[in-house]
Amino acid sequence: MKNRLEELRKERGIKQDELAEALEVSRQTIGSLENGRYNPSIILAFKIAEFFNMSIEEIFIYRENVNHEK
């Protein structure tokens, strides 16, 4: 599953450490999420969406949707 976490974080000028602290996760988790190595739990996905004031679908892109759009 792809996501726009890094893009959104950089847009808002937030450091990984700051985002990690706000979401109460480790900095490594933010790094792994941004690299696409780790998919978050639904709770963390909601927390991230709430933090950026967006919907989950706007941040996380399910691969099948991407193929469908193409």
Add this chain to the structure above:
Amino acid sequence: MKNRFLLYGAGIIIGILLTCIGGFAFTEDNVKAVSGVLIGCGSGLFGLSIASIISTYITDKNPAYKKRMVINEQDERHITIRNRAKAKAYDVMLLVIGVLILIYALLNTKLLVILLLVAAYLSISAVHIYYLSKYAKEM
């Protein structure tokens, strides 16, 4: 905090006592195994208590560090990694115990030793089945 330090202090004293009893009271050859166990448990308890005191002291003096430790402990990715590692280790452990049982059986080891190992293997498998059923009902 005081209670924790009292607990760790008690751990240090009990650890020293166990090590001393193991080292000085059980000196005869026929109780050498008991002596070894007491020294091992005593020094382990002593080391663990000292480490806990140092760790508690550092975390209590530094709230930011303590918060980071709590976040790292509860971090969902870290929990997933720990659980996956445990699951892999469990698979390997069952394999190792199974092979050990076979080796002991082929070496004509005492039946009691083999039965103890088989009992350990079956207990672990029983716990596995119990939690499979428990979690299947819960989820």
